[in-house]
Amino acid sequence: MSGNAKKDNNYNAFRLSIAPMMDWTDRHCRFLHRQLTQRALLYTEMVVADAIIQGARERLLGFSAEEHPVALQLGGSDPQKLAEAARIGESFGYDEINLNVGCPSDRVQSGTFGACLMKTPELVAECVAAMKQAVKIPVTVKCRIGVDEQDPEVALDALADRVFAAGVDALWVHARKAWLEGLSPKENRDIPPLDYDRVYRLKAKNENRFIGINGGIQTLDEALGHLSHVDGVMLGRAAYHTPGILSEADAALYGEPARDFDFAGLIDAMAAYAARHIEHGGRLAHVTRHMVGLFHGQPGARRFRQILSTDATRPGAGPEVLHKAFAAVELERASRAA
Known part of the structure; x- marks a missing residue:
């Protein structure tokens, strides 16, 4: 069944989110994570816009009402197709639509979306504008600080400026470059050095915009440290491989009363x-x-x-x-x- 619980569209409430991870953050994983934290924003695996438009929608998009708040991550680069997929996602009850501008896999590159879209910020802005026009729920972007030989100082600002002008509600930044040639997707999660300061500088230039950080964050204490500089923290593999840490997240990051988890x-x-x-x-x-x-x-x-x-x-x-x-x-x- 698709979800239909009440949603919280105040994006500033999302201090913590669980990253979209292919083959991992399916509906069963998200149901588990929601038992551990009531406050974190959960993300689906990336779903390609064409698949949603043409495929088995309940299998691709169905989720449990208990998962709210939950965001649908889309892959694609055609503004009209993304707008249609976003409309469908909203009709299923998702709380947010997110555009993937960070995945470096060969399959994603062959479809001209994911991290390679860092090279075409104008197109990303067109996609955001089309989705914003199509839905009433927040539309967000998850990106890298740059790809290949791009200068992150230039590339990240170029993307951020355009998507914010297009009306994006939040920008989640994986604080690493992606190398589209020479590194596998797994290597792209580890080898390019983390540059958290680059994301902090972006936030300093965009005080009134929601900017979240992702990449290599292992503990809730680390998350709290990042929240001194940015608006949100996205946990990936740490939340998946050691999900028990999420049982303390609502107290640590949202100030709720500490308790012995049941x-x-x-x-x-x-x-x-x-x-x-x-x-x-x-x-x-x-x-x-x-x-x-x-x-x-x-x-x-x-x-x-x-x-x-x-x-x-x-x-x-x-x-x-x-x-x-x-x-x-x-x-x-x-x-x-x-």
């Missing part, structure tokens, strides 16, 4: 969610593959990971596997406390 309740919620998914023809592993790092660094984490990696992948596996894995965590905790 992980038993989380497991119950995820087991019930997995049961519904299985009833509709899905597999337990579709859900549990996002949970293996939930107790990273805690007693019982290794056993929890082992059970989910083996038992949950077996044919016919049911939600009881989650309870078995969590029981192993509780047993380890009890033995250490004794």
Whole structure:
């Protein structure tokens, strides 16, 4: 089912977001993350505009109402197609439409979108303007500081100036260049050096614009440090591989009362969610593959990971596997406390 919960269109509320990550931030991952943080803005994987217009929309765009606030990230470079895809996304109940101007993969380049659009800021602005005209929800852009031999001082300002003039509601900046030739997408996430100061300078020049930062941020303490300079922080792999850190995010970043997180309740919620998914023809592993790092660094984490990696992948596996894995965590905790 598509979502229909009440939305918060005050973009300044989004101090924390979870990055769009291909093959990772599907609806099952987002449901897990929402159990851990009620405040963070969640992003879909990138969905190509053509696929939305021509493809199986419920499969591509369907999500749970519990995921709000959730943003749809689009890939494309044709303003009219992006406008149509944005309209469809809004009709499904998404809280935001985001344009990908940062992905460096070969497949994305061959479609003339993603990071290569850093070279054509005028076209990006046309895309933003078309989407803004098509929908009432916020339209945002996620970009790099530059690509290939571009000077980030020039390239990032050129993009920012044009998209802000076109009415973009927020700009999320991955603080690395992308190298379109010579580096794989994985290498592009690690090898180009991070330049957080470049994003800070952009914010200093655009005091009244929402600018968020992404890239290499591992902890909530690091996130707080960035929030002294920019409006929002986007966590990627840290949120995925160690999702348990999100259980402290609402207190750390939004000032909500600190509390002992109810992980038993989380497991119950995820087991019930997995049961519904299985009833509709899905597999337990579709859900549990996002949970293996939930107790990273805690007693019982290794056993929890082992059970989910083996038992949950077996044919016919049911939600009881989650309870078995969590029981192993509780047993380890009890033995250490004794």
